Amino acid sequence: MKLRSVLVANRGEIAVRIIRAAKALGIRTVQVYSAADADMLAVKLADEAIEIGPPAPKKSYLNIEAVIAAAKRADVDAVHPGYGFLSENGDFADAVVAAGLIFIGPSGDAIRLLGDKVAARAVAEKAGVPTVPGSDGRISSLTEALAVTERTGFPVMIKAAAGGGGRGIRIVNDPAELETQFPQASAEALASFGDGGLYLEKVITRARHVEVQILGDGTDVVHCYERECSLQRRRQKVWEEAPSFLLPSDVRKKLCDSAVALARSVGYRGAGTVEYLYDDETREFYFIEVNTRIQVEHPVTEMITGIDLVEEMFRIAAGAPLSVRQADIAVKGHAIECRINAEDPRRGFMPAPGKIERLDVPEGEGIRFDTMLYEGYVIPPFYDSLLGKLIVWGEDRSACLARLSQALAELKIEGVPTTIPLHRALAADAQIATGAFHTRFLETWLETEFAADGGRAAEVA
């Protein structure tokens, strides 16, 4: 069949990205928006726009009934959920299908299975994917938790079974801390996720965050190689690369093959990401979780493989088989993405909404800027602080870094503070150049390197 129209059930830069992909495929676009988002770029670009509720996300972008009603009213064929909001809500996927429409993503059952961290871990183990040492599934008591730590040692993470995206995680260093934190974590998980289920995982110190992009059509699965996303602050990714350039090629093959094996074992359909921790010293990788949606950092993969992942999602949803075979997918060069947020890195990353007074976007070969911004746009305070993503490609990593520094010097956003100064400092940093970083690198670096001069050294350069 052919998809003729799509409802974009998201906002911000990813809504713009989805609309552009749809237009390239000749698909009519209908954008939903909250009362605070009438002026957003995606509304201007879409063929049609429908207001779905007040500014609060739970009354608009998280309101399943309102989104489904808009889809019916607009008489679309399909719904694209983007990332965040309802993108990993199995009940939403079911509601879309029940309304006679196509959900651009996996089935509700697959979302629920892979979204439950404990169930996903079991799927991974069954598919032969290494998992972080920890509890075999949910643990119901402190006694059980203490028994697990006799095997794993400390520190361990207490994780909420229904958590994800870095939320619902506590690290404990000894049995006494475990005793105090276990009941608190359970109560918090129940309050935050409606499910008090917990599990334990050993903390892998000095690990890299490496993730594999997969595409499945329900029968076949391919991978589009890996991304390196170790530079994080408060468990939120700040800067992402592809490929993970220090990964030995035999490890890369095993890692990517394991992601395909996992996805194949559940008949995965759509774009997805299998996340891992990788230990440079032992060369071991461990499964963390599966994200059953397009990710913020997908463009770095597109830059090194030439595959348009969002267009591919549309084709898969329309029932077409994968347009690429594994043998056709190759890595060319290196790509880095910088997340540009409306936050002041010199003032504790305080977010600041406001009006964009000036926007100068760098252009040229190997430079891409995915954004929701235009001059005069007033950023509302009700949603996350991501303004855009600067993605730069080079023949190799050092060429990529050089081009990135130039592009960051040319990128100008005035009116609100942004994280551009942080990225300029990172692009000029000697440790970043060697690639000697892990998931806890950035927070320390911010205190020791960046705080020392607030990134001013890189500003002058």
Add this chain to the structure above:
Amino acid sequence: MSKHEIRSPLPGTFYRSPAPDVPPFKTDGDAVSSSDAIGLIEVMKTFQEIQAGVAGGSIRFLVDNEEPVMAGQVIAEVEQ
């Protein structure tokens, strides 16, 4: 008796309680001291505590829980 206005320093969403399902920081008629928290403003998924900034015999809220507010908007009044 004079009235003091407590204004939101930022645009965002106003919360009367420190967390869902717990009692509000203050209810209408409560006495406040200057450093008392009277609510939270959520701005781009981060939370900032709003303090009374003034001592008084009775506070009255002008904005409901979970309502959007503009920067400079009066959230509450305190009778001194």
